[in-house]
Amino acid sequence: MTAHAPTTHETPAPTGELAAERAHLVTSRAALKAMRERAEQLFTVGDQVAGDAYTAEQLGRQMAQRIKELSDDPAVPLFFGKLTMAAEERWHIGRRHVSDAVGEPLVLDWRAPMSRRFYQASARDPQEVAVRRRFGWSPAPAGGSTALTSFEDEHLDHGQELGTGSAILTAEIERPRVGPMRDIVATIQPEQDELVRADLEDTICVQGAPGTGKTAVGLHRAAYLVYLHRERLRRSGVMIIGPNRSFLHYISAVLPALGELEVTQATVGELLDHLPVRAEEDVAAATLKHDARMAQVLHRALWARISRPTGPITVSDGSYRWRVDEGVLRRVVDEVRREQPPYALGRERVRARVVGLLQRQSEARRGDSPPDAWLRKMGKVKPVAELLDHCWPAITPQQLLADLYTDAEALSRAADGLFSPEEQELLHWAKPPRSLRSAPWTAADAVLADEVAGLLDRPAGFGHIVIDEAQDLSPMQARALARRSGHGSLTVLGDLAQGTTPWAARDWRDMLGHLGRPDGRIVPLSTGFRVPAAVLTLANRLLPALDVAVPPARSLRRDGSLEVTESADVAAAARNALTREGSVGVIAADAAVPAIVDALRAAGLEPSALDGDGRLTVVPATLVKGLEYDHVIVCEPAAIVAAEPRGLHRLYVALTRAVTSLIVLHTEPLPEPLR
Numbered sequence: 001m002t003a004h005a006p007t008t009h010e011t012p013a014p015t016g017e018l019a020a021e022r023a024h025l026v027t028s029r030a031a032l033k034a035m036r037e038r039a040e041q042l043f044t045v046g047d048q049v050a051g052d053a054y055t056a057e058q059l060g061r062q063m064a065q066r067i068k069e070l071s072d073d074p075a076v077p078l079f080f081g082k083l084t085m086a087a088e089e090r091w092h093i094g095r096r097h098v099s100d101a102v103g104e105p106l107v108l109d110w111r112a113p114m115s116r117r118f119y120q121a122s123a124r125d126p127q128e129v130a131v132r133r134r135f136g137w138s139p140a141p142a143g144g145s146t147a148l149t150s151f152e153d154e155h156l157d158h159g160q161e162l163g164t165g166s167a168i169l170t171a172e173i174e175r176p177r178v179g180p181m182r183d184i185v186a187t188i189q190p191e192q193d194e195l196v197r198a199d200l201e202d203t204i205c206v207q208g209a210p211g212t213g214k215t216a217v218g219l220h221r222a223a224y225l226v227y228l229h230r231e232r233l234r235r236s237g238v239m240i241i242g243p244n245r246s247f248l249h250y251i252s253a254v255l256p257a258l259g260e261l262e263v264t265q266a267t268v269g270e271l272l273d274h275l276p277v278r279a280e281e282d283v284a285a286a287t288l289k290h291d292a293r294m295a296q297v298l299h300r301a302l303w304a305r306i307s308r309p310t311g312p313i314t315v316s317d318g319s320y321r322w323r324v325d326e327g328v329l330r331r332v333v334d335e336v337r338r339e340q341p342p343y344a345l346g347r348e349r350v351r352a353r354v355v356g357l358l359q360r361q362s363e364a365r366r367g368d369s370p371p372d373a374w375l376r377k378m379g380k381v382k383p384v385a386e387l388l389d390h391c392w393p394a395i396t397p398q399q400l401l402a403d404l405y406t407d408a409e410a411l412s413r414a415a416d417g418l419f420s421p422e423e424q425e426l427l428h429w430a431k432p433p434r435s436l437r438s439a440p441w442t443a444a445d446a447v448l449a450d451e452v453a454g455l456l457d458r459p460a461g462f463g464h465i466v467i468d469e470a471q472d473l474s475p476m477q478a479r480a481l482a483r484r485s486g487h488g489s490l491t492v493l494g495d496l497a498q499g500t501t502p503w504a505a506r507d508w509r510d511m512l513g514h515l516g517r518p519d520g521r522i523v524p525l526s527t528g529f530r531v532p533a534a535v536l537t538l539a540n541r542l543l544p545a546l547d548v549a550v551p552p553a554r555s556l557r558r559d560g561s562l563e564v565t566e567s568a569d570v571a572a573a574a575r576n577a578l579t580r581e582g583s584v585g586v587i588a589a590d591a592a593v594p595a596i597v598d599a600l601r602a603a604g605l606e607p608s609a610l611d612g613d614g615r616l617t618v619v620p621a622t623l624v625k626g627l628e629y630d631h632v633i634v635c636e637p638a639a640i641v642a643a644e645p646r647g648l649h650r651l652y653v654a655l656t657r658a659v660t661s662l663i664v665l666h667t668e669p670l671p672e673p674l675r
């Protein structure tokens with residue numbers, strides 16, 4: 001394969017081609033406006049013609065959604081690419097579909113099957129594409145519009161291919177980052193596109209070094225799947241799981257920019273709402289609670305609640321008395337138990353079968369079928385209720401956990417052969433709480449309560465879940481997500497080297513097992529788009545000490561700078577960084593953050609809150625995962641390492657947040673691998 005120099009046209013364009021492209025832009029914008037006006041008109045008419053209130057509301061919601069989808073943001077290019085086919089057809093590719101009054105497409109949605117060639121065609125396999133064109137756009141000033149300024153052609157039919165040498169890709173990657181994450185739809189790379197367009201049925205697990213575009217791939221895959229399977233996924237839903245709220249805030253603009261407004265975004269913690277978290281616990285206890293063995297302990301503890309009937313029941317029904325013998329009742333309970341339904345469903349099944357036995361007696365005596373009200377009444381009569389409370393008692397997740405934590409014998413039975421006596425002791429509450437609400441519930445208990453809730457009843461599953469920073473999930477958290485995925489598929493994104501929780505994954509196959517998808521495809525991403533090579537070389541020196549088998553990251557970026565300085569003057573470093581274009585992130589051990597904020601303020605600088613939109617942000621090291629800044633100042637690496645057991649992993653995360661420059665400030669000796 002031979003790569004040739006591109007034919008790049010810069011503004012002002014000497015040829016009429018750029019003018020023709022600008023004319024196409026004007027036509028496309030006008031067509032989009034007309035589409036929006038038609039939708040608005042339908043919206044008004046729909047209001048008058050829709051039959052019942054429900055239909056009207058549904059229709060209204062869909063139309064309002066459609067109008068929003070058709071909105072034209074002048075700051076966002078309407079198209080970014082163009083394919084000229086060997087057969088002379090021409091297709092512009094953009095963020096959404098635009099067609100003219102007779103339905104002729106003016107811009108193809110990037111997710112349409114045809115658009116795939118824009119990302120995948122190569123000189124070796126042109127896929128009938130003669131020329132691939134990428135457009136350059138000027139940055140939009142605040143509140144203003146972007147302008148079409150240039151284009152770059154690859155004559156695939158003549159063996160020309162730029163790959164990552166594209167000037168427009170380079171400009172996009174090097175564009176200063178301010179504010180939330182942007183979509184990468186104009187420059188998705190072939191290896192990323194393969195993942196974005198993976199089938200809905202496919203669970204994929206992406207192991208990628210920092211900045212290889214994992215988050216970007218996950219978000220674009222969500223947008224792609226919603227486009228392709230709109231009706232199905234609108235019903236079941238798509239969810240994005242991120243490590244914390246700051247991260248979710250950072251990525252929140254990407255899907256709306258791609259026209260997708262109905263995707264749920266949450267942290268794992270936000271999904272677990274079965275008890276109020278009010279206490280902290282030591283790492284050993286928390287780690288044990290996050291261990292996969294805990295699932296077996298809870299399963300045993302719950303099913304140990306079931307006991308066999310110890311006598312017959314007799315039910316008075318007007319002038320009749322029905323009787324069910326102990327042996328028959330035992331068979332009912334044993335049978336339902338063998339069927340292994342969710343526990344709460346099992347209880348109802350026992351109830352229904354006992355009522356069925358009463359019904360048969362009644363029918364035999366009375367000669368006709370009793371009405372539904374009779375069946376409901378029989379389900380609640382005292383002997384039946386007492387039988388259920390004895391044999392298959394109702395239980396809440398909180399009650400089950402509290403009983404385990406306070407009753408050493410019950411715990412020992414459930415944990416027999418699984419937990420050592422010392423481990424069991426870790427779970428024990430020294431004194432019983434006054435009430436379940438005031439019990440010292442911890443975050444790990446919330447995960448366990450969710451496991452129990454999942455044994456009681458199966459939650460409805462999402463059609464697709466994208467899990468970012470998945471390396472940090474514990475086996476029990478992974479199970480909580482598996483439960484919410486039902487028959488759906490997963491996109492699992494992470495980097496074993498960035499695992500910072502005590503239970504962080506060391507092997508993706510194990511994690512996929514906990515996520516209920518042991519056969520998921522594990523795919524590496526290796527090209528880094530964020531971190532400059534010099535910075536990555538420094539961070540890679542930590543890898544051998546991180547005890548994970550991952551290939552070192554490789555950067556596309558030859559620009560950028562690295563400075564390691566023996567100084568504590570963060571204000572001077574920040575002031576200097578602010579003279580350059582782009583965002584500045586100061587990353588420090590959590591405990592050092594207040595003093596750094598004070599020092600910056602004392603120097604007349606104004607750091608903004610993590611979710612704010614200022615140019616200078618001070619970020620606690622524990623919250624920086626997934627984020628990026630043009631200029632990063634990492635303060636005192638030794639303190640970041642010392643703050644937690646997996647401090648070196650945390651430092652690896654901190655060092656890989658820089659897009660353009662990294663400044664490491666220290667007065668203490670640097671951690672060993674960096675010396």
Ligand SMILES: Nc1ncnc2c1ncn2[C@@H]1O[C@H](COP(=O)(O)OP(=O)(O)OP(=O)(O)O)[C@@H](O)[C@H]1O
Binds near residue numbers: 172208217529628
């Ligand atoms: N194909 C691409 N074109 C342009 N920019 C890209 C491309 N792929 C990734 N990027 C950019 O590279 C940066 C890193 O991407 P992203 O945050 O998705 O990486 P990541 O693998 O999730 O990183 P980390 O593991 O550090 O969280 C982002 O600014 C993203 O927009």
